Amino acid sequence: MGNKNSIILILEAAISGFYLAVSRSLAPLYLVSQGLKVQELLLLSALGNLLAVLTIRSLYSLLQSRGISARTLLLVHGIERVLWCSIPYLGMLGLIGYLAGITVATMTGFLITLLIMGLGNEELVKKVMSRRTALSATTSVVAQVLATLALAGGAEIRELLLTALGIGLLATVVLSRMHLDKLRSKPSTAPASEALEKQATVFLYLLFLLASSSILSISWPSYLLKILSVHTWVASLLSTVQTLTTIVAAFVWVRVGFKSYRIAIALLPLVPLAAFLIRDPYMHILLASANVLLFSGANYFGGFMYARLAYYLGPIRASLFLISASGMAQVVGPLISYLAMLQLGVDALFIVSSALALVSLIIAMTSISEVALAPEKYVRIYSRILYNASIASYTTMIIAARSALTLTLQLLALSSTAMLLFLFLKMAYYIALLSGG
Known part of the structure; x- marks a missing residue:
C-alpha cells in the first residue's frame, strides 16, 4: 500500500507542475497589469506567508x-487551485484572493509533506521527494512553453488560468486515491534530546538557506534587466535553464551520501557574489544552472534530514518544521528585498543573499553531525547551544507577548487593513483608467 501511495504522490506532483507553473507566474502578472507595483507584491507575499505560517x-x-x-x-x-486561478475574476477582491491563495497553498504543502513523511521508510521518502521535484519541473517546462505560445497567439491570462484550474483539479482527483489509514502519524519512539536539538538546528539552517535563495531569485532577474540591460529573452532563458537543471539535480542528489552535501552547502554562498561580479550576461546562464544544482543539494539535505528525524519526531512535527522554515523564509526574503530596494538598491541584495547562505553553511558545518567538519563532541555542544538559544528566545518572546499581545494584534490588523485599502484604491484607479481608455 505504501508503494501505491508513493506512486499517487509522484503522479500528483507531475500533474500539479503544469498548474503551478501557470498560476504562480500569471496570477501575479495579472495583479501587476492592474497597477500593483513589484514592491507592493513583495509586501503582499510576505504578509500572505506570515498568515500561512500561523495557520x-x-x-x-x-x-x-x-x-x-x-x-x-x-x-x-x-x-x-480555485483561489489562485480565480484571481482575475474576483475584481477588487483579487488581492484577498492572492493572500488567501498563498495561505492555503502553504496548508496544501504542509499536508502533502505530511503524506510523504508518513510513508515511513526514509529511503522511500527520499525517492518520492526527488521524483516529485523532477516530474513537477518537467511538466512546468511544458507549461511555460505552451503558456508563452498561447499568450503570443493572443490568448488571455484568464483563459490560461482556467485551463490550469482544470489540470490542477485533476491532481486533486488523483490524490483522492490515497489510503490515509496506512500512514504513520505518530513517532515510533519518544524524541530524544539529540533529535529535538537537531530539529531546531536543521530548521535554522533551512531558514537562512531558503531566505538567501528567495532574495537571490528576486534580485537576479532585476539585475540582469536593469543593470546589465540584457534582452528579456536572456532572463527568460535563464529561468528555463534553471528549471531543466532542477530535473537533473533531483536524480544527482538522491544517490549520494550525506557527506557529499558538504560540496553544495560550501559552494552556495559564492554564487550571489559571482552573479554580482560577472558582467557577461551569457555567463549568468551557466551560473544560474550551477546555482540550481548547488541549491538543490543543500535544500534536499534539509528535507532528507527531516525525513530521518520523522522517525523520532513523528511525520506531523517533522512536516511542520520543514514547511515552517520555507514559510518564514518567504516572509524574511521579500521583506529584506523590499527594504533593500528602497534604501540600497538591487546590488545590495546579492551581498545579503551571500551572507545568509554563509550563515547556513556555518550552522551545517558546526552543528549538524551528518555534514559537520567539527568533531562529534563539539557538534553536540554547538547544536545544544543553538537549541537552548532558540528555546530561550522563544520563552522571552512569549513572556513579552503576553503583555503586548492585544496591542500587537490591533496594530497588525490596522496596518494590514490600511495596506489592503491603499492597494484596493490603487487598483480601482487603474481599472477606471483602463475602462475609460
Missing part, C-alpha cells in the same frame, strides 16, 4: 489530536 501552526494542533482526514486533504487541495 499551519493551528492546523498542526488539529492534526495532532484528530489526524489527517481525506475530506480535509481534498478540500484544502482543491480550494487552493
Whole structure:
C-alpha cells in the first residue's frame, strides 16, 4: 500500500507542475497589469506567508489530536487551485484572493509533506521527494512553453488560468486515491534530546538557506534587466535553464551520501557574489544552472534530514518544521528585498543573499553531525547551544507577548487593513483608467 501511495504522490506532483507553473507566474502578472507595483507584491507575499505560517501552526494542533482526514486533504487541495486561478475574476477582491491563495497553498504543502513523511521508510521518502521535484519541473517546462505560445497567439491570462484550474483539479482527483489509514502519524519512539536539538538546528539552517535563495531569485532577474540591460529573452532563458537543471539535480542528489552535501552547502554562498561580479550576461546562464544544482543539494539535505528525524519526531512535527522554515523564509526574503530596494538598491541584495547562505553553511558545518567538519563532541555542544538559544528566545518572546499581545494584534490588523485599502484604491484607479481608455 505504501508503494501505491508513493506512486499517487509522484503522479500528483507531475500533474500539479503544469498548474503551478501557470498560476504562480500569471496570477501575479495579472495583479501587476492592474497597477500593483513589484514592491507592493513583495509586501503582499510576505504578509500572505506570515498568515500561512500561523495557520499551519493551528492546523498542526488539529492534526495532532484528530489526524489527517481525506475530506480535509481534498478540500484544502482543491480550494487552493480555485483561489489562485480565480484571481482575475474576483475584481477588487483579487488581492484577498492572492493572500488567501498563498495561505492555503502553504496548508496544501504542509499536508502533502505530511503524506510523504508518513510513508515511513526514509529511503522511500527520499525517492518520492526527488521524483516529485523532477516530474513537477518537467511538466512546468511544458507549461511555460505552451503558456508563452498561447499568450503570443493572443490568448488571455484568464483563459490560461482556467485551463490550469482544470489540470490542477485533476491532481486533486488523483490524490483522492490515497489510503490515509496506512500512514504513520505518530513517532515510533519518544524524541530524544539529540533529535529535538537537531530539529531546531536543521530548521535554522533551512531558514537562512531558503531566505538567501528567495532574495537571490528576486534580485537576479532585476539585475540582469536593469543593470546589465540584457534582452528579456536572456532572463527568460535563464529561468528555463534553471528549471531543466532542477530535473537533473533531483536524480544527482538522491544517490549520494550525506557527506557529499558538504560540496553544495560550501559552494552556495559564492554564487550571489559571482552573479554580482560577472558582467557577461551569457555567463549568468551557466551560473544560474550551477546555482540550481548547488541549491538543490543543500535544500534536499534539509528535507532528507527531516525525513530521518520523522522517525523520532513523528511525520506531523517533522512536516511542520520543514514547511515552517520555507514559510518564514518567504516572509524574511521579500521583506529584506523590499527594504533593500528602497534604501540600497538591487546590488545590495546579492551581498545579503551571500551572507545568509554563509550563515547556513556555518550552522551545517558546526552543528549538524551528518555534514559537520567539527568533531562529534563539539557538534553536540554547538547544536545544544543553538537549541537552548532558540528555546530561550522563544520563552522571552512569549513572556513579552503576553503583555503586548492585544496591542500587537490591533496594530497588525490596522496596518494590514490600511495596506489592503491603499492597494484596493490603487487598483480601482487603474481599472477606471483602463475602462475609460
